[in-house]
Amino acid sequence: MNKRTRKFIGMILLVSWIILYAAVGMTVGAAVVANASGWVQIIFFVISGALWVVPAGLIIRWMEKD
Known part of the structure; x- marks a missing residue:
C-alpha cells in the first residue's frame, strides 16, 4: 500500500475515532x-x-510508515 493511500485511510480512521470517542x-x-x-x-x-x-498516535505512526 502506498503512502498516499495509507494517509487517506488513516485520516478517515482518525476522524471516525475522534467522533466515536467523543460521543x-x-x-x-x-x-x-x-x-x-x-x-x-x-x-x-x-x-x-x-x-x-494513544490510539490517534498509533494511527498517525502507521500513516507515516514507509
Missing part, C-alpha cells in the same frame, strides 16, 4: 459522572480528554 465520552460523562463529586468529574474529564491521544 462515548460525553454519554458516559452525562450518564455516570454528572452525579459524582467535583473531583471525580475533573479526574474523569482529564483522563478521558487525554486518552484519545
Whole structure:
C-alpha cells in the first residue's frame, strides 16, 4: 500500500475515532459522572480528554510508515 493511500485511510480512521470517542465520552460523562463529586468529574474529564491521544498516535505512526 502506498503512502498516499495509507494517509487517506488513516485520516478517515482518525476522524471516525475522534467522533466515536467523543460521543462515548460525553454519554458516559452525562450518564455516570454528572452525579459524582467535583473531583471525580475533573479526574474523569482529564483522563478521558487525554486518552484519545494513544490510539490517534498509533494511527498517525502507521500513516507515516514507509
